[in-house]
Amino acid sequence: MSEKRLPPTMSDPHVKADDQRKAVAAQLHTLIVCEQCDAVFSRLSFAPDESAFCRQCGAVLYRGSRLTTRDLLALTFAAAILFIVANVAPAIRITVSGMHNEVTLWEAVAALWHGYAVVMGVLAGIALIAVPALQIALLLWILGFAALDRRAPGAAMGLRLLHAMRPWSMIEVFMLGVLVAIVKLSALLHVVPGPGTYATMALAILLAIIAKRDVRSLWNRLPAH
Amino acid sequence: MEPAAGALTNPPRASSLGIVACGVCGSVQPADATACTRCGAPLRRQKRDSLARTWALLIAALIFYVPANALPVMYTKVLGPGGESTILEGIVEFWKSGSWDIATLIFVASVGVPVTKFLVIGTLLLAAHRRTTWARPQRARLYRFVEAIGYWSMLDVIVVALVSALLHFRALGTAEPRLGIVFFGLVVVLMMLAAASFDARLIWSADT
Numbered sequence: 001m002s003e004k005r006l007p008p009t010m011s012d013p014h015v016k017a018d019d020q021r022k023a024v025a026a027q028l029h030t031l032i033v034c035e036q037c038d039a040v041f042s043r044l045s046f047a048p049d050e051s052a053f054c055r056q057c058g059a060v061l062y063r064g065s066r067l068t069t070r071d072l073l074a075l076t077f078a079a080a081i082l083f084i085v086a087n088v089a090p091a092i093r094i095t096v097s098g099m100h101n102e103v104t105l106w107e108a109v110a111a112l113w114h115g116y117a118v119v120m121g122v123l124a125g126i127a128l129i130a131v132p133a134l135q136i137a138l139l140l141w142i143l144g145f146a147a148l149d150r151r152a153p154g155a156a157m158g159l160r161l162l163h164a165m166r167p168w169s170m171i172e173v174f175m176l177g178v179l180v181a182i183v184k185l186s187a188l189l190h191v192v193p194g195p196g197t198y199a200t201m202a203l204a205i206l207l208a209i210i211a212k213r214d215v216r217s218l219w220n221r222l223p224a225h
Numbered sequence: 226m227e228p229a230a231g232a233l234t235n236p237p238r239a240s241s242l243g244i245v246a247c248g249v250c251g252s253v254q255p256a257d258a259t260a261c262t263r264c265g266a267p268l269r270r271q272k273r274d275s276l277a278r279t280w281a282l283l284i285a286a287l288i289f290y291v292p293a294n295a296l297p298v299m300y301t302k303v304l305g306p307g308g309e310s311t312i313l314e315g316i317v318e319f320w321k322s323g324s325w326d327i328a329t330l331i332f333v334a335s336v337g338v339p340v341t342k343f344l345v346i347g348t349l350l351l352a353a354h355r356r357t358t359w360a361r362p363q364r365a366r367l368y369r370f371v372e373a374i375g376y377w378s379m380l381d382v383i384v385v386a387l388v389s390a391l392l393h394f395r396a397l398g399t400a401e402p403r404l405g406i407v408f409f410g411l412v413v414v415l416m417m418l419a420a421a422s423f424d425a426r427l428i429w430s431a432d433t
Contacts, residue, residue: 124383
């Protein structure tokens, strides 16, 4: 747990509120506010892989990473390829009395597009296809420009979208769903995991690194212009 | 790291220093600003109508949880007579067939996670109304916990989707989603929205 020393003006109760506010306004960029409990700390310089936690509530204030912008871009390219594989290669194959069938990520979502289940079909389409695809596309765009030391057009909008989409990306749950479905059906049929399953596993890990943990630190990777 | 001066006193609040942090990018701005200068998002000192919205979403989710469990989630027919099953029947079926591990996994995702979320969000709301200082760090940790686990409940929806997509053999075997899965999925979404609309700062707002 790291703690950041407060500037003296803020911990001194004898300074008048007005003066205190002015002093604070002059040093906004040196402060960090806990989004979960509103506590204010002063920002010290971090080593790239150092994280800071709130002294009051324990929430993450800042999450460090050893990865450079180019590393992140490379991982995003890998995620893009895996996403395509996961959508075209079968995740599960089954055999019943000589008849075969297989299902990809895409087809599993499409299976819900009937009758009233379409509500869940839309949701699954968003959580398993649209959000991961958009996350990968936005990161390619923003990181691609950042790697060339340029700020991507629409970068601010893109990062806001990435922040909003974080909870709605559910590839890792799909992975667990594949496991359960295999066990469920293997009692009755011959079931084998397909290449799509392995692509989905790797994709879940990459998305957790590039898009899930900390979108905020991407702001610090953006050049000003 | 060396401790801050007077480590036992509480750190100052952003609201009392006349500053506000952008909820999207985290940059610190003066409290009278209306939009973040870095990312352009509107600035808010608190989540809007946090208590009322969270209550509404929690109650709606509790109501939907009844049909989610009472109605069948899937129809399956494999090499024999077909039948509909609810979430709990599905878990019992796994347990009886010897897959106690998968039965436990589905039980945790479909019953354990939503019920834990109901209880925790309910407790956080009641404590926020009473503006109590009781167990603040623990409540903060509980909030982060339920926020992180919520979406794993989508497991059942995904299993139904996969099995329905795979079993398309007419005479030999078919599977179709049933209405219960829609209610169940809506419970998951409503509880995710409830966790997101609860403002964790309410845990710390009583000034004592």
